[in-house]
Amino acid sequence: MSVGTVWNPQGPQSGLWFDVAGAQRLFAEVEAFLEESTYTPEEKTGATWRIPIGDKEANLNNGEWQRATPQSCRMHQRITATQSTKLAPEDNKSTRSYQSIMQDTYDAKPFLLYAGGQCLDSYVGLCPGETKPGDVVAIIFGATAPLVLRPAGPDEMSQEFALVGEAYIHGAMDGEFVQGDCETKTFTLGKPAKGGIL
Numbered sequence: 001m002s003v004g005t006v007w008n009p010q011g012p013q014s015g016l017w018f019d020v021a022g023a024q025r026l027f028a029e030v031e032a033f034l035e036e037s038t039y040t041p042e043e044k045t046g047a048t049w050r051i052p053i054g055d056k057e058a059n060l061n062n063g064e065w066q067r068a069t070p071q072s073c074r075m076h077q078r079i080t081a082t083q084s085t086k087l088a089p090e091d092n093k094s095t096r097s098y099q100s101i102m103q104d105t106y107d108a109k110p111f112l113l114y115a116g117g118q119c120l121d122s123y124v125g126l127c128p129g130e131t132k133p134g135d136v137v138a139i140i141f142g143a144t145a146p147l148v149l150r151p152a153g154p155d156e157m158s159q160e161f162a163l164v165g166e167a168y169i170h171g172a173m174d175g176e177f178v179q180g181d182c183e184t185k186t187f188t189l190g191k192p193a194k195g196g197i198l
Contacts, residue, residue: 001113003109003112004029006129024080037123050072050170058101075099079091108126109129124169125172128165131167134151136161146172147166148165149162
């Protein structure tokens with residue numbers, strides 16, 4: 001697993017509600033990881049704007065979460081095109097929904113995951129800020145999202161792990177990893193990783 005930079009919506013300057021330069025850095029890291037991934041060109045295009053918001057947006061009719069729509073794509077494009085540290089008032093207003101959802105990904109960072117199997121596929125997503133190379137991503141039966149785990153046993157053969165947190169993996173949030181033949185393992189969750197949750 002390769003990991004990027006932790007996303008902080010406020011950035012280094014206090015008083016900013018949304019750090020445009022930080023968002024653009026996140027976008028650039030996602031795009032760089034996508035270039036290394038095995039997604040098709042069409043999948044990469046959609047992933048570019050879906051990953052920073054975990055492929056979700058609020059449905060304006062009922063307030064519930066739904067898959068991100070082309071409206072989010074347009075908001076991503078406006079933030080990407082901004083050449084200032086602050087969005088112009090009209091862009092700030094028109095991209096507020098995208099900014100709000102990015103706020104929810106506070107302290108996350110992009111990652112590139114190499115999945116095993118007969119063909120070495122690679123996936124891009126968002127993981128907790130505490131994630132580091134050597135951590136593993138697991139699909140836990142019954143969990144609502146993939147989980148980042150850190151080996152915590154006394155040696156490499158140990159099956160004890162600490163929970164780091166939830167992850168978003170583009171193209172793998174609807175059970176794609178567990179369709180057909182998949183490897184199953186039993187392991188033990190111990191104490192949470194430093195900064196992790198349990």
